[in-house]
Amino acid sequence: MNMPGADSGPAPRLGIAENDPVRRRIERLMPGLADAIAPRARRFASRSARPRREIVHEGDMPSGLWVLRSGWAAHVRHFADGRRQIQHLLLPGDPLPLDRGGPYPATIMALNAATVIDLDGLWLGEPAGLDEMVRRHGRESIRYLLGAIARLGRQSAIERFAHLLLELRDRLLAIGLASTTRFDLPLTQEMLADTLGLTSVHVNRTLQAMRQQGLIELAGRKVTLLRAEELAGLADYTSPMVPAQDIG
Structure with a gap:
């Protein structure tokens, strides 16, 4: 396995805990x-x-x-x-x-x-x-790749964001790293731009518009979905995930 970015020195052997x-x-x-x-x-x-x-x-x-x-x-x-x-x-x-x-x-x-x-x-x-x-x-x-094609091909910037945020919420919820309304988003605006087919400037403007409309709240890396149902309607999003336990 090619790992050009791997840290030098021997790596520890790791286990998998119950809630990993x-x-x-x-x-x-x-x-x-x-x-x-x-x-x-x-x-x-x-x-x-x-x-x-x-x-x-x-x-x-x-x-x-x-x-x-x-x-x-x-x-x-x-x-x-x-x-x-x-x-x-x-x-x-x-x-x-x-x-x-x-x-x-x-x-x-x-x-x-x-x-x-x-x-x-x-x-x-x-x-x-x-x-x-x-x-x-x-x-x-x-x-997920088919969903990304639909996002990039037919949705507006705000619809793309809504769809991506809901998808990430569901995927993180399933592994215990999110609640139904809140999760960490460790992506830069440049990474979001590369994911959504937008410019970094457009990403910033869209995020600000979503905050002003009361759809989301941003605090550092943490995203809160203030009106998740409205976001789902906006993005024509249906969750493919079986509901998981909400960790709060």
Whole structure:
């Protein structure tokens, strides 16, 4: 696995606690698998990546089953003139590969300080469970990518923001990192622009408009959805997630 942005020195082996986002994500993708691969005594190989550095490069073949344990990452496309598109955001618990039998279809970049762990290993009695987990993750990713196509192709700037914020709220809620109205958004305006197909100036204006309309509240990295139902109507958004416990 290509890790040009990895920190130097040996990385510690990390476990998965009961409420770890990785465990929650595994359980949603493949109920029962988390208990098989995440006993408290188990420690997994880990690697770290600095912000804005590649974790894997497009065309690399998967080696092991690396999962994002902390931080945010993204599938990205870089253009010859320096432009960048963030095609899909990866959150804690998300597997990196979409297909263990084929190359990575896009470069994956750490958006902030990130850690990945390898769930694979000879100790696992039923590797088919991990393969099925990756397949289900791939199907979910396709759904999110189709949503992104609709956002970019047909929605206004404010509709794009509403749709993205609701999608992130649901995905973070499912892994215990959000409430129904509040979550951390560790993305710069430049990253949001690359995700939503806007300029940084347009991002700033749209966020200010949403605040003035009483739709959202921003405090540092924390976003509060003040009128989530109205945002859903504005973005024509229907949650694909099974309701998870609200952590407040």
